[in-house]
Amino acid sequence: MIPLALAILFASSALAQTIVSAASASAGLAPGSLASIYADHLAPVEEAVEITPWPATLGGVKVQITDSAMQTRSAGLLFVSPSQINLQIPQGTATGPATISVSGAAHLLLHAEIHPVAPALFTVDDTGIAAARAVLVVMPSLVKSPVPVYDCSGHLSSSCALTPIPHHIDTVVYVSLYATGFGFQASLARDFVNIGDQSVSPTYVGPDDSHPGRDRIDFPLPDSLHGKLSVTVTIDGVTSNPARILVQ
Numbered sequence: 001m002i003p004l005a006l007a008i009l010f011a012s013s014a015l016a017q018t019i020v021s022a023a024s025a026s027a028g029l030a031p032g033s034l035a036s037i038y039a040d041h042l043a044p045v046e047e048a049v050e051i052t053p054w055p056a057t058l059g060g061v062k063v064q065i066t067d068s069a070m071q072t073r074s075a076g077l078l079f080v081s082p083s084q085i086n087l088q089i090p091q092g093t094a095t096g097p098a099t100i101s102v103s104g105a106a107h108l109l110l111h112a113e114i115h116p117v118a119p120a121l122f123t124v125d126d127t128g129i130a131a132a133r134a135v136l137v138v139m140p141s142l143v144k145s146p147v148p149v150y151d152c153s154g155h156l157s158s159s160c161a162l163t164p165i166p167h168h169i170d171t172v173v174y175v176s177l178y179a180t181g182f183g184f185q186a187s188l189a190r191d192f193v194n195i196g197d198q199s200v201s202p203t204y205v206g207p208d209d210s211h212p213g214r215d216r217i218d219f220p221l222p223d224s225l226h227g228k229l230s231v232t233v234t235i236d237g238v239t240s241n242p243a244r245i246l247v248q
Helices: 004-009
Strands: 018-021 034-038 063-068 072-074 077-079 084-088 094-101 108-114 131-136 141-145 169-180 192-195 199-200 202-205 217-218 229-234 241-246
Touching: 063 077, 063 084, 131 229, 169 229, 192 217
Parallel strands: none
Antiparallel strands: 018 034, 034 084, 063 072, 063 094, 077 084, 094 108, 131 141, 131 169, 169 217, 192 199, 192 229, 202 217, 229 241
């Protein structure tokens, strides 16, 4: 399982007084997606939770979102610190312009656009290594075994490296990419993974039920692809930021 805190930690560099996707600063926001607020003096302490549902108040901080239909909802909070808040955009938030109100150590008012979908891939570091996992299936026995996609056990806390995914003639490898911003539009019929020079139909696309706000897309790795590969996903016509994997 990909630790959610790890994925969000490297989501984007700090930006002054802004709200962005927790997975990529280049992506937008969608109902139910994970987001990060960056500013000064947001919370008096650093505090995180791993249990769900995400609380509406954490470390003395509360975030409320007023949407284009003038409905105000409290955001679920995953992490707060003096310079960053990680939160989930409430399900049911209407698309269009929204106002985000932060109360805590300081009071802050932000503005953002809520999109129907805003797919964004999580990465485990700032070099774009995909927050992913893989399962190797041996044919014809169908014996399954997990295989690593990356290694973050280096001597530096932020040091991660791609691990070659084994891919042989008698195996099938299924890769799971972790993301956010799929909204309610995910569909096996029209969504796909772009990897190398190929487009691949997923075997699953939708919420990752273990962490509200996080999405997952599973796909079989094409036999013809090897080496360092860039991967994106396209959800309802919107393409995500790129991430990287390495295939043996």
